[in-house]
Amino acid sequence: MLTIAVDAMGGDHAPIPEVQGSVAAARTQDVNVLLVGKEDVLRAELSRHDGWKKLPIEIVHASEVVTMEDNPAKVLRTKRDSSIRVAARLVRDGHADGLVSAGNTGAVMAIAKTVLGMIPGVDRPALANPFPTIQGKPAVLIDVGANVDSSPRMLSQFALMGDVYSRLVFHTESPKVGILSIGEEEHKGNELTKAASQFIRTLPLNFIGNVEGRDLYTGHADVIVCDGFVGNVALKVSEGLVEIIKHLLKESFESTVASKIGYVLSRQALKDFRKRMDYSEYGGAPLLGVKGVVIICHGRSNDNAIRNAIRVATESASERVNARIESEIARWQSENGQIAAG
Amino acid sequence: MLTIAVDAMGGDHAPIPEVQGSVAAARTQDVNVLLVGKEDVLRAELSRHDGWKKLPIEIVHASEVVTMEDNPAKVLRTKRDSSIRVAARLVRDGHADGLVSAGNTGAVMAIAKTVLGMIPGVDRPALANPFPTIQGKPAVLIDVGANVDSSPRMLSQFALMGDVYSRLVFHTESPKVGILSIGEEEHKGNELTKAASQFIRTLPLNFIGNVEGRDLYTGHADVIVCDGFVGNVALKVSEGLVEIIKHLLKESFESTVASKIGYVLSRQALKDFRKRMDYSEYGGAPLLGVKGVVIICHGRSNDNAIRNAIRVATESASERVNARIESEIARWQSENGQIAAG
Numbered sequence: 001m002l003t004i005a006v007d008a009m010g011g012d013h014a015p016i017p018e019v020q021g022s023v024a025a026a027r028t029q030d031v032n033v034l035l036v037g038k039e040d041v042l043r044a045e046l047s048r049h050d051g052w053k054k055l056p057i058e059i060v061h062a063s064e065v066v067t068m069e070d071n072p073a074k075v076l077r078t079k080r081d082s083s084i085r086v087a088a089r090l091v092r093d094g095h096a097d098g099l100v101s102a103g104n105t106g107a108v109m110a111i112a113k114t115v116l117g118m119i120p121g122v123d124r125p126a127l128a129n130p131f132p133t134i135q136g137k138p139a140v141l142i143d144v145g146a147n148v149d150s151s152p153r154m155l156s157q158f159a160l161m162g163d164v165y166s167r168l169v170f171h172t173e174s175p176k177v178g179i180l181s182i183g184e185e186e187h188k189g190n191e192l193t194k195a196a197s198q199f200i201r202t203l204p205l206n207f208i209g210n211v212e213g214r215d216l217y218t219g220h221a222d223v224i225v226c227d228g229f230v231g232n233v234a235l236k237v238s239e240g241l242v243e244i245i246k247h248l249l250k251e252s253f254e255s256t257v258a259s260k261i262g263y264v265l266s267r268q269a270l271k272d273f274r275k276r277m278d279y280s281e282y283g284g285a286p287l288l289g290v291k292g293v294v295i296i297c298h299g300r301s302n303d304n305a306i307r308n309a310i311r312v313a314t315e316s317a318s319e320r321v322n323a324r325i326e327s328e329i330a331r332w333q334s335e336n337g338q339i340a341a342g
Numbered sequence: 343m344l345t346i347a348v349d350a351m352g353g354d355h356a357p358i359p360e361v362q363g364s365v366a367a368a369r370t371q372d373v374n375v376l377l378v379g380k381e382d383v384l385r386a387e388l389s390r391h392d393g394w395k396k397l398p399i400e401i402v403h404a405s406e407v408v409t410m411e412d413n414p415a416k417v418l419r420t421k422r423d424s425s426i427r428v429a430a431r432l433v434r435d436g437h438a439d440g441l442v443s444a445g446n447t448g449a450v451m452a453i454a455k456t457v458l459g460m461i462p463g464v465d466r467p468a469l470a471n472p473f474p475t476i477q478g479k480p481a482v483l484i485d486v487g488a489n490v491d492s493s494p495r496m497l498s499q500f501a502l503m504g505d506v507y508s509r510l511v512f513h514t515e516s517p518k519v520g521i522l523s524i525g526e527e528e529h530k531g532n533e534l535t536k537a538a539s540q541f542i543r544t545l546p547l548n549f550i551g552n553v554e555g556r557d558l559y560t561g562h563a564d565v566i567v568c569d570g571f572v573g574n575v576a577l578k579v580s581e582g583l584v585e586i587i588k589h590l591l592k593e594s595f596e597s598t599v600a601s602k603i604g605y606v607l608s609r610q611a612l613k614d615f616r617k618r619m620d621y622s623e624y625g626g627a628p629l630l631g632v633k634g635v636v637i638i639c640h641g642r643s644n645d646n647a648i649r650n651a652i653r654v655a656t657e658s659a660s661e662r663v664n665a666r667i668e669s670e671i672a673r674w675q676s677e678n679g680q681i682a683a684g
Contacts, residue, residue, distance in 0.1 A: 134586050145524055148532035182487055182574040190490035190571045213578025217586040229532045230575055232524040233568075236555025237576045241583050244476050244559040262604040 001030055001056070004313045005087040005096035006306065008037035008045075009065045010103020012299045018102065019045040021306025026055040028307075031314050034096055036060045037083040062086035068299060072106035076114055084108055088115035091292040098293030098313035100284065102301040108294065109146055109287060116292040119322060121329035124150075125289040126158045127228070127296060128165055129235055130282045135219030138282060140166055141180075142225055145232035146287065155179070155196035155225050156203060160332060161288040161325050162223035163205050168319040169286075169312070170222070178211030178221035180230060186210065192227060200225070203332060283308025286316055288325060293317045343372055343398070346655045347429040347438035348648065350379035350387075351407045352445020354641045360444065361387040363648025368397040370649075373656050375399045376438055379425040380407070404428035410641060414448035418456055426450055430457035433634040440635030440655035442626065444643040450636065451488050451629060458634040461664060463671035466492075467631040468500045469570070469638060470507055471577055472624045477561030480624060482508055483522075484567055487574035488629065497521070497538035497567050498545060502674060503630040503667050504565035505547050510661040511628075511654070512564070520553030520563035522572060528552065534569060542567070545674060625650025628658055630667065635659045 004025075008018040015037055022033045023046070035042050039061040046052045046059070062083040066075050075082065084103055088111050090096040101108045105127070113125055126143035133139050142162040147154060159177050166175035179197055181189040186197070186209060193210070200207050211221045213234065226234070253263040283305060284297035293316045295309045316322075346367075350360040357379055364375045365388070377384050381403040388394045388401070404425040408417050417424065426445055430453050432438040443450045447469070455467055468485035475481050484504040489496060501519050508517035521539055523531040528539070528551060535552070542549050553563045555576065568576070595605040625647060626639035635658045637651045658664075 132586075134589060148524070180575060182490070182571055182578075193571075212582075213575040213580075214582035214585070216579055217582050226575075227532075229524055229535075230572055233522060233555040233572055233576055234579045236524075237558055237579050238555075238583050240554075240556035240559050241580055242587070243556070244474075245584070245587055247476055262606070264604070 001032055002097040002314045002317050003032040003034060003095065004310050005034040005036055005060070005090040005099040006310065007083045007087045007099065007101035007103050007108075008035045008042055009062070009083040010101045010108075011297065011301050012068070012102075014102070015042055015045050017301055017303040017306050019049070020303035022057060022310065023049045023052055023055060024303060024307040025310040026057050029311055029314065031310060032056040032058070033310065034058050034060050034087075034090060036062050036087040036090070038063070038065070060086060060090065066104050066107045068104050070104055070107060072104065072110040075104070075107045076110050082111075084111050085115060088112055088292070091294075092116055097317035098295065100295045100297065100306065100309045100313050102297035102299055102306065105145065105296055108296055112287055112290045112292065112294045116290045116294070119289055119291055119326045119329065121333050122157055122161070122289040122325070123154055125287050126161060127285050128162055128288050129231070129285040130170075131216070131238070132282070133217055133219030137172070137219065138170055139216070139219060139222050139224060140170070141216070141231050141234065142223065142288070143228040143231050144235045144285065145228045147228040149229070150192065150227040152192060152195035152199050155192070155227070156199040157289070157329070159200045159205060159207070159223065159225045160203060160328050162225060164324045164328055165286060165288060165321060166222045168321050168324060169315050172222045174206045175222035176208045176220070177205045177223040177225065178208045178215070180213065180224050180226035180234070181210040182212065184210050184212060196225070281308060283310075283312040286312065286321070288321075291322060293322065343374055344439040344656045344659050345374040345376060345437065346652050347376040347378055347402070347432040347441040348652065349425045349429045349441065349443035349445050349450075350377045350384055351404070351425040352443045352450075353639065353643050354410070354444075356444070357384055357387050359643055359645040359648050361391070362645035364399060364652065365391045365394055365397065366645060366649040367652040368399050371653055371656065373398070373652060375652065376402050376429075376432060378402045378404050378429040378432070380405070402428060402432065408446050408449045410446050412446055412449060414446065414452040417446070417449045418452050424453075426453050427457065430454055430634070433636075434458055439659035440637065442637045442639065442648065442651045442655050444639035444641055444648065447487065447638055450638055454629055454632045454634065454636045458632045458636070461631055461633055461668045461671065463675050464499055464503070464631040464667070465496055467629050468503060469627050470504055470630050471573070471627040472512075473558070473580070474624070475559055475561030479514070479561065480512055481558070481561060481564050481566060482512070483558070483573050483576065484565065484630070485570040485573050486577045486627065487570045489570040491571070492534065492569040494534060494537035494541050497534065497569070498541040499631070499671070501542045501547060501549070501565065501567045502545060502670050504567060506666045506670055507628060507630060507663055508564045510663050510666060511657050514564045516548045517564035518550045518562070519547045519565040519567065520550045520557070522555065522566050522568035522576070523552040524554065526552050526554060538567070623650060625652075625654045628654065628663070630663075633664060635664065
């Protein structure tokens with residue numbers, strides 16, 4: 001049975017969804033949960049869940065809390081007993097097989113990089129965001145904010161890591177890997193995408209070239225590679241748009257009596273619809289490239305998101321995603337020394 | 343009465359929506375339309391509209407057609423009698439007050455730049471895309487694809503031009519100008535956004551700093567400045583997401599009998615909703631920075647989009663957007679010579 005450390009103090013509504021999601025995971029999944037944070041706070045929160053003492057949940061005390069406003073570099077130097085850092089140490093020391101955090105993304109990345117270290121041959125960790133496609137199976141956008149001003153070489157590494165993740169966690173046989181650009185034709189793009197395409201083309205991947213923003217949700221590609229600035233904008237624009245659409249839809253439904261009746265009758269359909277658009281079903285984004293399983297959740301994660309993130313963490317650990325990334329990068333380096341050294 | 347030249351051969355379904363939209367504009371707006379393209383084709387298409395001969399519509403012959411696949415640079419050298427180029431000449435020579443095209447965006451931009459020339463002090467034309475916000479009034483994203491690998495100075499010019507457009511066409515009193523980035527805090531962003539923010543802060547604008555992708559549709563900012571690569575991705579991601587949401591919503595509504603009845607009863611609400619999300623209501627994106635009014639429409643524009651683009655073109659011309667951009671840039675240059683020269 002695998003063990004996952006959950007940073008219980010990180011999210012916007014911590015520790016409520018973290019504790020509730022962990023309890024749900026411990027009840028329904030084959031997993032041990034280490035809840036990391038202030039012991040008294042977590043014990044009080046856990047006591048609200050009947051029979052939690054019989055569940056495979058333990059509290060691991062951490063005296064400090066990283067806030068969303070904290071500067072990641074400063075957190076590294078000062079908050080050495082934060083819930084994120086204690087969770088990372090549990091992974092490093094083999095007490096946990098992965099960690100889940102809905103906390104300050106920059107701080108989680110910095111701590112993961114420092115405490116766990118990088119997989120040999122990977123320059124920078126990348127955040128891989130799974131998202132729904134019209135074809136039903138999820139695709140993954142990498143990177144969505146861990147790195148800005150990426151180099152072509154970094155994008156090549158993102159492509160390799162995304163490919164491994166898609167194969168092992170989404171069980172895609174030969175993931176179609178695309179690069180996010182502004183036209184399908186090869187000559188369209190910016191300096192980065194053009195140079196990165198040249199690199200990625202030489203890798204043992206099913207590379208399909210440029211993918212446009214409108215193809216993100218079509219399932220046209222299983223792995224979409226981009227600089228973290230662009231990926232973060234794409235992700236946040238999508239989130240914002242889903243919110244506005246929900247709002248406009250609700251307003252439209254409230255405009256006439258017939259619409260209101262229609263709304264009541266179609267409530268289940270709208271509920272299904274919302275569920276399909278719901279980020280929390282996808283359970284967080286893996287931070288790939290660090291030596292250890294790290295799943296980063298949205299700050300406003302609910303209990304469902306935490307529960308699913310714990311599932312994703314156990315899958316990543318049991319499928320040995322990191323070992324496979326290490327071997328793929330090593331293979332790439334031995335075959336293309338000049339790229340890896342570039 | 344103003345005169346607008348419409349490239350009738352450019353869009354994916356040309357000349358049908360171009361002719362239909364022009365007829366609708368001539369019927370309902372105070373405007374002359376010059377339909378530019380193959381005379382026989384346009385005459386045949388116009389003849390399908392009763393009483394068109396009494397409308398203020400004229401055909402201007404152009405023997406060549408630019409396709410979506412044509413390379414813009416090659417079009418400039420070879421297709422010298424294309425409908426886009428003839429339309430641009432009509433504007434340059436004072437026969438038209440603006441042009442509308444749903445054709446090859448790259449070709450329209452290249453031709454506009456070459457035939458019309460740039461406004462003094464503007465380095466590169468920028469495509470400003472209006473889009474709906476939750477507050478009801480539209481905001482504008484600039485640039486959405488005319489330029490990749492922009493410089494901080496270019497982004498500053500986009501900010502000035504977007505501000506003028508928002509004031510004159512959307513009648514926003516003191517437009518809030520933001521820069522698209524990956525966090526609200528000043529230190530978040532990439533090299534470009536950080537350097538551009540420094541510049542923009544010195545301009546006589548209501549600059550609100552960083553804006554996140556999720557704020558695009560909230561109306562938090564009236565003008566959002568970005569590099570064309572990022573803007574194009576944001577725009578295309580949004581388009582793709584609206585499509586997938588319509589699809590998922592339809593699927594959900596078809597799942598049960600109650601939902602189907604609900605769907606019928608709420609049809610008007612859904613129609614209203616679609617209309618509010620419909621790009622064609624906004625009538626195309628102005629290409630700012632060239633000496634002349636140029637409105638670029640989506641390749642798959644319908645007649646409603648063309649009709650609205652003609653309206654936007656007449657508004658831009660009557661509000662003298664370009665003259666105002668020229669004077670704002672000149673003022674900026676005289677006050678900040680070092681930036682303009684940088």
